[in-house]
Amino acid sequence: MSSKLVCSICGSEKSIPVCCEKSMMVKDGFLLCCCSDECGYQPIPECCGKKMEYIYH
Numbered sequence: 576m577s578s579k580l581v582c583s584i585c586g587s588e589k590s591i592p593v594c595c596e597k598s599m600m601v602k603d604g605f606l607l608c609c610c611s612d613e614c615g616y617q618p619i620p621e622c623c624g625k626k627m628e629y630i631y632h
C-alpha cells in the first residue's frame with residue numbers, strides 16, 4: 576500500500592501514520608486506527624492552512 580497525504584496547495588507529501596502495524600484510515604476528518612476507534616484517533620495533518628488530502632493508490 577502506498578497511500579499518502581498530499582497538500583493540494585504546495586504538493587508536499589507525507590506518509591500515512593501507522594497504528595497497530597497498519598496504515599490509519601480517514602473518517603469524518605480524522606485519522607483512525609483500523610482496529611479500534613479508541614486506539615488511534617488524531618486530526619489529519621495540515622499544510623498551507625488546509626487539511627492534507629488522503630490519496631489512495
Ligand SMILES: [Zn+2]
Nearest residue numbers: 594595608614
Ligand atoms: Zn491501533
Ligand SMILES: [Zn+2]
Nearest residue numbers: 582585622623
Ligand atoms: Zn502545503
